Amino acid sequence: MTTPLFAIDGLCVEVPGRRLLDGLTLSLPRGQVVALIGHNGSGKSTLLKVLARQVAPSGGDVAFDGRALADWPARDYARALAFLPQSTPPAEGMLVRELVALGRYPWHGALGRFGARDHAAVAAAMAECGVAELAGRLVDTLSGGERQRVWLAMMVAQQAGTLLLDEPISALDIAHQVEVLSLVRRMCHAQNRSAVIVLHEVNMAARFCDHVVALKGGRLAMQGGTGDLMRPEALAAIYGLPMQVLRREDGGPVAVPA
Amino acid sequence: MSRAARIALPLAAGLALGLWLLAAWRILPPAGWPALPLRPEAMSLDQILLGFGLMPRGAVALAAGAVLGLSGALLQAVLRNPIADPTTLGISAGAQLALVAATILMPGLMDHGRWPVAMAGAGLAAALVMAIGARRAFAPVSMVIAGMLVGMTASAIATAMVLARGEYLLSLVIWNGGSLVQQDWSGLRALALVLALGAIAAAGLARPLRVLSLGGEGARGLGMNVALVRLAALALAVAMAGAVSAELGLIGFVGLAAPALARSLGARNMMQVLALAPPIGALILSICDGVVLALAGATGEMFPTGALTGLIGGPLLIWLLPRLRGSTPPGTEAAEGPAPRLARPAPVLVALALAAAILALVLVWIGRLPQGWAVLDWPSFRAFLPLRLPRLVAAGAAGALLAMAGAILQRLTANPLASPEVLGVSGGASMGYAATLFLVAAPGQAALTAGTMLGGALALALVAAFARRRDMPAERVLLAGIAVSAMAAATLSAIMATESPQSWQVLAWLSGSSGTVGPVQAGVLAVLALLVAGLGWLMRRWLAALPLGAEVAAGLGLPLTPARLALIGLAGLATGAATVLVGPLSFTGLMAPHLARRLGLARARDHLAGAALIGALLMIAADFGARMAGFPYELPLGLFASLLGAPWLLWLMTRMRR
Numbered sequence: 001m002t003t004p005l006f007a008i009d010g011l012c013v014e015v016p017g018r019r020l021l022d023g024l025t026l027s028l029p030r031g032q033v034v035a036l037i038g039h040n041g042s043g044k045s046t047l048l049k050v051l052a053r054q055v056a057p058s059g060g061d062v063a064f065d066g067r068a069l070a071d072w073p074a075r076d077y078a079r080a081l082a083f084l085p086q087s088t089p090p091a092e093g094m095l096v097r098e099l100v101a102l103g104r105y106p107w108h109g110a111l112g113r114f115g116a117r118d119h120a121a122v123a124a125a126m127a128e129c130g131v132a133e134l135a136g137r138l139v140d141t142l143s144g145g146e147r148q149r150v151w152l153a154m155m156v157a158q159q160a161g162t163l164l165l166d167e168p169i170s171a172l173d174i175a176h177q178v179e180v181l182s183l184v185r186r187m188c189h190a191q192n193r194s195a196v197i198v199l200h201e202v203n204m205a206a207r208f209c210d211h212v213v214a215l216k217g218g219r220l221a222m223q224g225g226t227g228d229l230m231r232p233e234a235l236a237a238i239y240g241l242p243m244q245v246l247r248r249e250d251g252g253p254v255a256v257p258a
Numbered sequence: 259m260s261r262a263a264r265i266a267l268p269l270a271a272g273l274a275l276g277l278w279l280l281a282a283w284r285i286l287p288p289a290g291w292p293a294l295p296l297r298p299e300a301m302s303l304d305q306i307l308l309g310f311g312l313m314p315r316g317a318v319a320l321a322a323g324a325v326l327g328l329s330g331a332l333l334q335a336v337l338r339n340p341i342a343d344p345t346t347l348g349i350s351a352g353a354q355l356a357l358v359a360a361t362i363l364m365p366g367l368m369d370h371g372r373w374p375v376a377m378a379g380a381g382l383a384a385a386l387v388m389a390i391g392a393r394r395a396f397a398p399v400s401m402v403i404a405g406m407l408v409g410m411t412a413s414a415i416a417t418a419m420v421l422a423r424g425e426y427l428l429s430l431v432i433w434n435g436g437s438l439v440q441q442d443w444s445g446l447r448a449l450a451l452v453l454a455l456g457a458i459a460a461a462g463l464a465r466p467l468r469v470l471s472l473g474g475e476g477a478r479g480l481g482m483n484v485a486l487v488r489l490a491a492l493a494l495a496v497a498m499a500g501a502v503s504a505e506l507g508l509i510g511f512v513g514l515a516a517p518a519l520a521r522s523l524g525a526r527n528m529m530q531v532l533a534l535a536p537p538i539g540a541l542i543l544s545i546c547d548g549v550v551l552a553l554a555g556a557t558g559e560m561f562p563t564g565a566l567t568g569l570i571g572g573p574l575l576i577w578l579l580p581r582l583r584g585s586t587p588p589g590t591e592a593a594e595g596p597a598p599r600l601a602r603p604a605p606v607l608v609a610l611a612l613a614a615a616i617l618a619l620v621l622v623w624i625g626r627l628p629q630g631w632a633v634l635d636w637p638s639f640r641a642f643l644p645l646r647l648p649r650l651v652a653a654g655a656a657g658a659l660l661a662m663a664g665a666i667l668q669r670l671t672a673n674p675l676a677s678p679e680v681l682g683v684s685g686g687a688s689m690g691y692a693a694t695l696f697l698v699a700a701p702g703q704a705a706l707t708a709g710t711m712l713g714g715a716l717a718l719a720l721v722a723a724f725a726r727r728r729d730m731p732a733e734r735v736l737l738a739g740i741a742v743s744a745m746a747a748a749t750l751s752a753i754m755a756t757e758s759p760q761s762w763q764v765l766a767w768l769s770g771s772s773g774t775v776g777p778v779q780a781g782v783l784a785v786l787a788l789l790v791a792g793l794g795w796l797m798r799r800w801l802a803a804l805p806l807g808a809e810v811a812a813g814l815g816l817p818l819t820p821a822r823l824a825l826i827g828l829a830g831l832a833t834g835a836a837t838v839l840v841g842p843l844s845f846t847g848l849m850a851p852h853l854a855r856r857l858g859l860a861r862a863r864d865h866l867a868g869a870a871l872i873g874a875l876l877m878i879a880a881d882f883g884a885r886m887a888g889f890p891y892e893l894p895l896g897l898f899a900s901l902l903g904a905p906w907l908l909w910l911m912t913r914m915r916r
Contacts, residue, residue: 052813054809054813075815083809085807085809085810088810089806091805091806092860093599093855094860095599098802102799102806102814103814105803105816110797110800110821138599
């Protein structure tokens, strides 16, 4: 068996007065789109931030690619793994091209030359995410869906094998939600990347992800394939609410509150 | 009243009384104290000193403290803002400016006493701050930023008026404001009357104010005339603060501290705060005055008590800020809409560089003589060039340094209002200057420069540590910086009031100009400016990624802590070097990067270069203005620049969207 993407053992995260993650032990598979779901305050975003090294754990071990998180130098980690925060910050006065080019930082560093390989990577990333024609636009003038694709392009330019996305579709309308998640799924399956996505919307998770990790109150509630998730008992256990699973015309499951 | 209050208040009262008795004992042992009623013709000199100096002084400290405490509590209640007080809202400084202006420009106005003048000044300053606050829904932090800026501007104008008339000695009078020294009982009578009337009015307003604490809509729903209640409470608070200013001068932060202490002693609702704040304010000012008396001895010192309360104010504000959680609506994310972006910045940069060079040359060429303006002919131009060039180079380099520091800080904090002046770096730098004067025997220029830089970097590190706290919005960081600046100003006032040899050096520095700059110092500044520009160019990628926030920057593998430390150090170095020449306040570091951005210089390296050039232009122009406006006296360079900069910042705040 190959090393898992992330091996998490007894992970705890505490803030004064509250335990956000409580002894979490699980491993995340490689080469798949993994959804992190759960109710508000279940710790799913915290877990993602620990994986992105944005939050330091207060206890337990996390290894990425068989190596403890703390042992990774910052730039090596950024070459292997790209992270998109929940609310993308305003990119004041920045062009699409420049924002995507920032993704090359882990490769050329503060002083290295921005060489031909960097130019090629930026162009390829913009083409892959369909933002090449936006290259000369100001990022802040784009629509929500376009902007999210630009940020994805920045992650692609990072040439990292693993993408961490924190609620990438929460601010988008339904058409752009589908567009962004299809793009992520295509990116992973076509290029053999792995992705961990925090999602609110359980139907989106079922439709676009391969593997689901559900948290409840800082502990693991369930993990497995989307088939394991889309059962009334499992959903009721995760959300604390009776749920019904309906069938679409094509046979795919749809969960609604019962 | 809580147990804490029952224990703390008598203890404080005992301390205040003990300190006062100590001072009284030094004049005369209790056996020789004058009997009541006081009859000066039958008293010895010591008895008169006690009966008409120390006794009214002790009582005035109590009365003024109570008035300020009540004023602060009222302001905090009506604005629903736990950091409002006559100092933080600029009211006291407005009164002070009115007094100085009337003394210098229209002494006749003072015939009717100082009170109407002080009231008018206090009222105008309050109206200005309220007008700015109204545009931002009276958000507490915005209000206080506006208020402290109004206050700083008012003090700068007052200082400029004094210095422009060459009345350097009178400037000491300003800095001595806030002394509680009394000659008779008239001050006490006036303040006691104010306190009594104020207390009655406040008692009448208490119930409407409690309804108002539900918020304007709720109160209106209960049938209350909200505007009238607000206006009445504000007018009362402003009048009380103006009375203290007229009688004693600037006594800062008592109105902030008293309600805050009342709350931490367990006063939960507004009525209790209104009732507890006056006695607590009285005790605070009384203890401060007792400490001043004890420090100075019985020799009739002139160390103003107001300077001591100012020293307490800065740290207090910083301590209060994190406790503001939840009461502040989110502030200023976006400035005045998206700034434009130039496709080709190079021509603009070249034009700016040319403009700076041409302006410098023209300003060497023209000058002011007692009879009027003059353009130099060629021989005198050649004679004047070596005299004027160093100061122009130095001013330009200092402007560029401040501007680059500002650009770096604005990118580092992703906050368009950040700048070395606003973040307290300049204040820290001036404290470093003062500390070097006192700690090093006969410091040379190099030691002073190093001390100033160190002070700037330390202040910046302090504010940066504060900024790292979770959930700390950019505006509060700004306020922390302003608090550091206020503390620095209070320290400088205190030093000024000691009248030691060092105080004259600080005064010379504060009121100094670029006139004494030699070619060596100008050269050093120019080299430093180039060095900072070069280092800034090397760090351009950090400067490009950091405005996107820590999450993104860390996700890209940026070494966050070293990068931040390096940039903070660079900004501190640049500010410190420039502050030695310009003095603590100029606002160039705020204006120049902002202007550069408005011109369309968006990329990190263009932004930095454009800001540096604009900063140099501004400072060269300010140098000319400082030299000419008060001719034949020279105004402080930084002062002149801040007279341009602070109104600009206020205007900027009124234009920001909520």
